[in-house]
Amino acid sequence: MLSPEMTEILRSLHTHAGAGFSQSRVRVIGMDHLVVSLAVEGQVTEQLWSSSETGASFEDMQFTLGEGPGPDALLTGHAALEHDLAAVSGDRWPALVLTMAALPIRAVFCLPLAIGGITVGVLTALRASPGHMSGQQMEDALGLTAALALQFLGGSGSRLEEWMDAQPDGELHRAVVHQATGMLSVQLELPLAEALLRLRAYAYSNDRSIVHAAEDVVARRLRLDDDGPESEAAKETRG
Numbered sequence: 001m002l003s004p005e006m007t008e009i010l011r012s013l014h015t016h017a018g019a020g021f022s023q024s025r026v027r028v029i030g031m032d033h034l035v036v037s038l039a040v041e042g043q044v045t046e047q048l049w050s051s052s053e054t055g056a057s058f059e060d061m062q063f064t065l066g067e068g069p070g071p072d073a074l075l076t077g078h079a080a081l082e083h084d085l086a087a088v089s090g091d092r093w094p095a096l097v098l099t100m101a102a103l104p105i106r107a108v109f110c111l112p113l114a115i116g117g118i119t120v121g122v123l124t125a126l127r128a129s130p131g132h133m134s135g136q137q138m139e140d141a142l143g144l145t146a147a148l149a150l151q152f153l154g155g156s157g158s159r160l161e162e163w164m165d166a167q168p169d170g171e172l173h174r175a176v177v178h179q180a181t182g183m184l185s186v187q188l189e190l191p192l193a194e195a196l197l198r199l200r201a202y203a204y205s206n207d208r209s210i211v212h213a214a215e216d217v218v219a220r221r222l223r224l225d226d227d228g229p230e231s232e233a234a235k236e237t238r239g
Helices: 004-020 023-029 053-065 069-076 094-102 135-154 157-165 175-188 192-205 210-218 232-237
Strands: 033-040 044-050 080-082 107-115 118-127
Touching: 004 023, 004 135, 023 033, 023 135, 033 053, 044 053, 044 069, 044 118, 053 069, 053 094, 053 118, 053 192, 053 210, 069 080, 069 107, 069 118, 107 135, 118 135, 175 192, 175 210, 192 210
Parallel strands: none
Antiparallel strands: 033 044, 033 118, 080 107, 107 118
């Protein structure tokens, strides 16, 4: 049975979509950060809403590296639950475990937004301390994923627009990444998939957020030509 607090959240979600979420409501399922992502072409996710910069950073790392509990949940349609990241085998997500070491995250719970055999996204719940979800917290989280899946599968375009309106600038979190990918595709004469791979590789090898790297590409502060030097402007924005 859902808790009264989650029942109220689902009622607000039905009425206000993304605007019905808030950082305080993340605590209902015992988490510190929450991210809602939609599947794009069934392989990667596009962040639709995040309760914090930490959640957004974790999601960007998974996107950049192409590995992690989120991609696993999307691929398999099953929850990826890690109540203690310190106990995760080093060969499971080798790049992600090293890259996210500086983030205040010790437990990750990724649940697919699915109805039947259709998975439309992933709900990622993050906590700064290790430990399992309680039975009530898991039941509430599953109720939330079911409601989100139903909203995205059966909702009209206006419902997605409401989630977009909840974004600070009214755009998808990685809209600039898609723009930069298009520019790189033209500059380097590469297919879009390869251009995105080049951008992801640059972000990872230079320890940069893929969003920040994309902003430099779009602003023409950075080119990713073969063996080309990184611009001074891009160096100054690193961090």
